[in-house]
Structure formats: structure tokens, C-alpha cells
């Protein structure tokens with residue numbers, strides 16, 4: 001298949017439309033529990049992989065934020081024969097393709113960035129394209145909280161599980177998720193399954209299929225590579241980091257992050273969220289300490305700049321940390337255990353979108369003190385009913401020293417493992433929604 005991708009940046013000039021009804025379904029959770037066993041990928045002839053009809057029809061349409069502040073959208077798609085085409089578009093409805101076959105999609109422009117703007121994110125990681133992946137996406141679409149943007153924490157298609165990293169599986173994945181990502185932005189993070197480094201078959205350039213297919217607005221945040229960047233959306237400042245790019249001192253990612261953190265204006269975006277693929281605090285017996293070297297490099301900054309929450313994937317399970325830091329250690333002083341630290345973020349692993357590798361269930365015992373909650377869906381639900389409707393899965397995000405006291409309300413989870421819905425509300429909005 002001679003596929004050519006096309007990417008255009010659309011300027012969004014229409015006034016922001018914000019859904020005024022803020023749902024606060026704290027404690028909502030579905031009874032769905034993903035089975036522990038490995039699943040299988042949906043076969044190539046599955047309904048969700050169907051090629052849209054028509055000669056050279058644009059397919060795998062996906063959008064993401066196109067600039068730093070949400071006034072532009074990057075629209076990308078793939079056509080089979082002729083090179084991808086010019087965009088003829090309106091601001092909210094957009095049409096891709098030329099001549100023979102065009103297809104129309106739409107999206108809602110985001111609200112202007114500001115501290116009191118409620119917003120709802122979906123969090124998905126490690127999705128893949130199995131039958132369980134399809135269930136995750138369906139759960140997300142049907143979730144009453146109506147996520148407006150997906151924060152995707154890496155590992156998209158798992159095409160690299162196939163011989164020669166079969167790129168057909170990148171295509172099927174693109175067609176599979178189109179039903180969501182053509183209509184709302186997904187903010188991309190690179191995972192290990194995006195590396196596609198395979199010198200044995202002549203592929204010596206890492207991240208090629210991923211970067212060719214999934215554009216991100218990295219230049220808008222002065223980044224020099226698409227693996228680390230930032231966007232503002234509503235009341236949140238979102239920093240995306242790359243677990244699989246160099247992050248040591250003096251590296252481009254390090255220097256970028258060092259310059260980036262002081263730029264965050266918490267009066268404008270009180271929420272500071274970081275996305276990465278490999279978790280720093282993980283007590284499952286999978287990928288144990290893989291995030292450790294990055295933690296050592298960057299954790300002091302996360303505490304200094306009071307990052308609210310760090311989301312990661314990679315481990316196919318759910319885990320939430322206490323607010324802890326482990327930054328006192330200096331090789332000789334022996335102070336090497338995480339300690340409670342109200343300036344530290346909460347770390348959440350949400351790494352099971354349903355890929356074919358199955359659930360991670362093997363945990364280190366006893367549960368380390370830093371780990372506030374981990375476990376399979378059924379346990380998650382029990383824990384929810386104990387904590388009642390004021391579901392603060394993130395714990396209490398009540399930073400008295402922050403200009404705005406924000407509490408995530410309605411961290412509704414579908415099984416607590418597949419995906420998470422994050423609603424950003426300020427204190428007043430919470431009160432008027434009966435959350436506190």
C-alpha cells in the first residue's frame with residue numbers, strides 16, 4: 001500500500017463553545033471487569049478496520065491540538081493512491097479528501113484557556129487493537145461524563161508485535177480509533193511500542209511509523225522533537241515527556257523541561273499534568289523500576305513546581321500513589337525511601353487499554369507505603385464504595401498554597417483499569433455540583 005499521509009494545521013477562529021452542564025458523577029464506575037487472560041487482536045476483516053468506500057477515500061483521520069493554546073487543530077489522514085490532499089474546511093466541520101471521495105467530520109473548539117474552565121479528559125493508555133481494546137473505546141464513548149479530549153499515555157497500535165512490525169496493523173489501528181479521534185483531539189505520548197527500532201530488518205531510525213502518522217504541535221512549545229512538548233487546554237497545562245528519548249543532563253529533553261516548567265503560570269492554568277509512558281512509582285512485578293532513572297533526573301523539579309498529577313501507562317494495571325517524593329537520597333546519606341510530601345504529585349498508572357498482552361496482576365508484597373491503591377477492577381470498586389460518592393481517586397488535591405483550590409471530582413473509572421475520566425473543576429463548581 002502506497003500510503004501518503006497528509007497533515008494540515010487548521011486555524012480555529014470560531015468562538016469557543018463550552019458545554020455548560022458539568023456532570024459530577026463522583027464515584028461512577030461501571031461493573032465491567034476486563035478478564036485477566038490474554039486477549040487476541042481483532043482479525044483484519046473486522047468491522048472496525050473497514051476501509052471507507054470510494055476511490056482513494058481518506059482514512060485513519062485523526063486530530064490533535066495544533067498549537068500551544070488550543071486555537072488550532074492538526075488534522076491528519078492517509079490516502080492509498082494519490083498523495084494526501086488539500087483541506088477544504090470550515091472551522092468546526094471539516095472535510096478531507098479531494099475529487100473522488102471526500103469525508104466530513106467535526107469537532108468542538110475548546111474553551112479559551114483559563115483557571116475556571118471546567119473540562120473533562122479521558123485517559124487511555126496501551127490500547128492496542130484487540131477485542132478488549134474495542135471495549136475500552138466503547139466504554140469511553142458511552143461514559144456519561146463525555147470526555148472532550150483524550151490524554152493518551154503511549155503504546156498505540158502494537159503493530160510491532162507482528163512479523164516485520166507489520167505496518168498494516170498501524171493502518172488498522174488508525175481506522176479503528178478514527179471513530180473517536182477524528183472528532184476530538186487525542187494528546188499523544190510515545191510508548192515503547194512506538195519505537196519500531198528494528199535494525200535486523202533494516203529499520204535503524206526509531207519512531208518512524210509513529211512520527212509519520214501522529215503529528216504533534218511540539219514546535220509551539222519550543223521543543224525540538226515531537227516526543228516532548230506541552231499544550232494548554234482549559235484549566236490544565238499538560239506536559240508530555242518521552243521515556244524513550246534521552247533525558248539525562250544536557251540532553252535536549254532535559255534542557256527543554258528545565259526551561260518549560262518555570263513558564264507554567266498557575267494563575268492561568270492551575271492544573272499541571274504530566275504524561276509519560278513508563279511509570280516512576282510502580283509496585284507491580286512488571287517493568288519494575290524502568291522509570292527509575294528518569295525519576296532520579298526530574299523528580300526534584302516535579303516537587304519544586306508542584307505538579308498535580310502524573311499519568312503513565314506501560315504496566316497493564318491500575319495504581320495510584322500517595323503524594324510522595326524520593327528526592328533526598330544522594331548515594332551516601334541512605335535516605336532512599338519515598339516520604340510523604342504535599343508538594344509532590346500523585347502518580348497514576350492507567351496502562352491497560354486492552355492490548356493483547358493481558359492484564360498485569362502480579363504485585364510486589366507487601367504493598368509499599370507509597371502505593372495508595374492498586375489492584376484489579378473488583379477491588380477498585382470495593383474501594384470506591386468505601387470512599388463514597390466523593391471519589392477522590394487522586395486523594396485530596398487541596399493545595400492551600402495554590403491560587404485556586406481544585407479538586408478532581410468524578411474520577412469515574414470504567415473498571416479502574418481500562419480508562420479514567422478526569423474532570424477539572426474549581427471549588428465553586430464543585431460546590432454547585434454537590435460534590436463537596
Ligand SMILES: *[C@@H]1O[C@H](CO)[C@@H](O)[C@H](O)[C@H]1NC(C)=O
Nearest residue numbers: 042046047048131134135138
Ligand atoms: C467494536 O465495538 C463496536 C461498538 O461497540 C461494535 O459495533 C463492533 O461490532 C465491535 N467490533 C468488534 C470486532 O468487536
Ligand SMILES: *[C@@H]1O[C@H](CO)[C@@H](O)[C@H](O)[C@H]1NC(C)=O
Nearest residue numbers: 114115264265266267268269
Ligand atoms: C499569569 O496569568 C494571569 C491570569 O491569566 C495573568 O493575569 C498574569 O499576567 C500571568 N502572569 C504572567 C507572568 O504572565
Ligand SMILES: *[C@@H]1O[C@H](CO)[C@@H](O)[C@H](O)[C@H]1NC(C)=O
Nearest residue numbers: 284285286288361362363364
Ligand atoms: C510474580 O513475580 C515474582 C517476581 O518477579 C515471581 O518470582 C513470581 O513467580 C511471580 N508470580 C506469579 C504467580 O507469576
Ligand SMILES: [Fe+2]
Nearest residue numbers: 155191192314
Ligand atoms: Fe509499554
